Amino acid sequence: xxxxxxxxxxxxxxxxxxxxxxxxxxxxxxxxxxxxxxxxxxxxxxxxxxxxxxxxxxxxxxxxxxxxxxxxxxxxxxxxxxxxxxxxxxxxxxxxxxxxxxxxxxxxxxxxxxxxxxxxxxxxxxxxxxxxxxxxxxxxxxxxxxxxxxxxxxxxxxxxxxxxxxxxxxxxxxxxxxxxxxxxxxxxxxxxxxxxxxxxxxxxxxxxxxxxxxxxxxxxxxxxxxxxxxxxxxxxxxxxxxxxxxxxxxxxxxxxxxxxxxxxxxxxxxxxxxxxxxxxxxxxxxxxxxxxxxxxxxxxxxxxxxxxxxxxxxxxxxxxxxxxxxxxxxxxxxxxxxxxxxxxxxxxxxxxxxxxxxxxxxxxxxxxxxxxxxxxxxxxxxxxxxxxxxxxxxxxxxxxxxxxxxxxxxxxxxxxxxxxxxxxxxxxxxxxxxxxxxxxxxxxxxxxxxxxxxxxxxxxxxxxxxxxxxxxxxxxxxxxxxxxxxxxxxx
Ligand SMILES: Cc1cc2nc3c(=O)[nH]c(=O)nc-3n(C[C@H](O)[C@H](O)[C@H](O)COP(=O)(O)OP(=O)(O)OC[C@H]3O[C@@H](n4cnc5c(N)ncnc54)[C@H](O)[C@@H]3O)c2cc1C
Numbered sequence: 198x199x200x201x202x203x204x205x206x207x208x209x210x211x212x213x214x215x216x217x218x219x220x221x222x223x224x225x226x227x228x229x230x231x232x233x234x235x236x237x238x239x240x241x242x243x244x245x246x247x248x249x250x251x252x253x254x255x256x257x258x259x260x261x262x263x264x265x266x267x268x269x270x271x272x273x274x275x276x277x278x279x280x281x282x283x284x285x286x287x288x289x290x291x292x293x294x295x296x297x298x299x300x301x302x303x304x305x306x307x308x309x310x311x312x313x314x315x316x317x318x319x320x321x322x323x324x325x326x327x328x329x330x331x332x333x334x335x336x337x338x339x340x341x342x343x344x345x346x347x348x349x350x351x352x353x354x355x356x357x358x359x360x361x362x363x364x365x366x367x368x369x370x371x372x373x374x375x376x377x378x379x380x381x382x383x384x385x386x387x388x389x390x391x392x393x394x395x396x397x398x399x400x401x402x403x404x405x406x407x408x409x410x411x412x413x414x415x416x417x418x419x420x421x422x423x424x425x426x427x428x429x430x431x432x433x434x435x436x437x438x439x440x441x442x443x444x445x446x447x448x449x450x451x452x453x454x455x456x457x458x459x460x461x462x463x464x465x466x467x468x469x470x471x472x473x474x475x476x477x478x479x480x481x482x483x484x485x486x487x488x489x490x491x492x493x494x495x496x497x498x499x500x501x502x503x504x505x506x507x508x509x510x511x512x513x514x515x516x517x518x519x520x521x522x523x524x525x526x527x528x529x530x531x532x533x534x535x536x537x538x539x540x541x542x543x544x545x546x547x548x549x550x551x552x553x554x555x556x557x558x559x560x561x562x563x564x565x566x567x568x569x570x571x572x573x574x575x576x577x578x579x580x581x582x583x584x585x586x587x588x589x590x591x592x593x594x595x596x597x598x599x600x601x602x603x604x605x606x607x608x609x610x611x612x613x614x615x616x617x618x619x620x621x622x623x624x625x626x627x628x629x630x631x632x633x634x635x636x637x638x639x640x641x642x643x644x645x646x647x648x649x650x651x652x653x654x655x656x657x658x659x660x661x662x663x664x665x666x667x668x669x670x671x672x673x674x675x676x677x678x679x680x681x682x683x684x685x686x687x688x
Contacts, residue, residue, distance in 0.1 A: 222282020
């Protein structure tokens with residue numbers, strides 16, 4: 198059932214639930230529906246700040262935040278406040294994290310994921326179904342034969358390999374799952390229900406206060422509470438809760454809270470001259486969208502302690518029109534054939550950096566919550582890793598006579614300062630095996646709390662280059678099974 202608090206107040210302005218979830222983006226919707234279906238004997242309450250349409254200016258203002266030295270040019274467009282959350286305008290690029298993304302990088306001083314890739318993969322089929330991804334082969338080697346003419350003939354044991362992205366239609370969760378939410382008997386979804394306060398008794402959250410911007414507050418009591426308000430708002434609420442707790446003398450939550458903020462980004466540092474017709478970009482193969490990307494091999498990442506980084510290519514100005522025949526110039530020693538110029542685009546894996554963080558300012562929004570300041574500090578290593586990738590791929594191409602790199606932008610501080618984010622909010626409530634290393638445990642429960650959980654990419658401890666939503670959905674399915682008491686023993 199869906200109730201809009203702007204249209205209808207709750208009886209006695211109160212509800213009792215088994216699980217109360219704040220935030221109805223993909224994380225919250227997957228969690229709520231999985232849980233409601235798994236436990237018909239439970240009542241789930243899903244509180245969403247927005248309605249079914251675009252947010253008003255006053256609602257958007259709640260997200261306004263201060264910025265540190267580094268600009269964040271996507272600050273105004275990186276989050277939506279409506280049923281379905283930011284999937285109202287996501288692009289649908291999808292790929293599970295790679296094996297190396299879950300592993301420790303000994304050159305970095307932060308612990309790896311405390312759960313294995315295999316553990317997350319167990320929930321991937323469900324995540325693919327929720328995001329309506331029908332082409333599910335992400336291992337390019339298994340479909341390589343069908344598109345080999347569009348790919349570079351790379352050495353099998355070399356440092357460079359390929360992976361594939363797939364695509365959600367993209368699923369707009371708010372419209373696609375509206376009826377499912379509305380028709381689920383044991384699920385109540387409250388719209389215009391902004392979470393404004395969590396009340397605490399010792400280590401337990403006892404109730405959540407929600408309210409429309411102009412309207413009466415309602416209190417939701419529950420056994421378990423889950424914050425699924427996106428990577429910034431979830432952390433903001435925890436920081437606000439910690440602020441209130443500190444005021445009564447009881448500090449809670451780890452010092453990692455708010456730290457390790459990361460987003461994906463990538464330098465466009467130059468051009469590649471390579472054989473014509475390469476397709477390291479999105480195209481249709483047998484009616485299914487696919488996007489091959491060039492990456493370091495897993496062995497190379499482990500041996501050289503590299504970041505997991507990928508590259509796409511786009512023919513510079515219309516296929517066939519660029520540098521046609523250029524490669525036949527004898528000085529280049531290229532293999533015979535036609536060569537095109539491609540613009541390269543990198544997506545680098547951000548190194549988790551504790552200095553890159555969000556904190557609270559003293560300014561309060563209309564809900565009475567302290568606002569955020571985003572002090573985004575990408576690690577210099579990220580850029581170095583991207584340029585190492587250029588050099589490594591360039592070396593492979595020149596030794597095989599298949600191409601050359603032209604670096605047009607050097608790895609300077611000025612170039613680094615221009616990096617802008619991809620709206621993926623990672624890392625500020627990192628998952629860890631021990632409270633010393635993170636904010637939530639392997640069950641996504643906040644350390645120091647008995648019944649407060651986080652469903653968001655903010656729990657990722659290492660980020661890879663894959664877009665996060667597929668993994669967010671997989672973690673939500675996993676959390677639903679954990680809360681429902683159905684989770685099998687961990688792999
Ligand atoms: C332009 C753009 C393109 C993107 N493209 C891709 C892509 O191609 N692939 C990919 O994987 N990802 C992409 N993303 C990122 C993707 O949208 C997010 O990873 C995903 O939406 C995160 O899901 P979420 O449920 O954690 O948060 P959100 O989708 O942000 O949902 C959070 C929900 O919480 C609600 N909320 C906020 N505050 C409160 C409160 N106080 N009380 C109650 N509810 C609250 C919000 O209204 C919202 O509905 C893109 C993002 C943008 C902006």
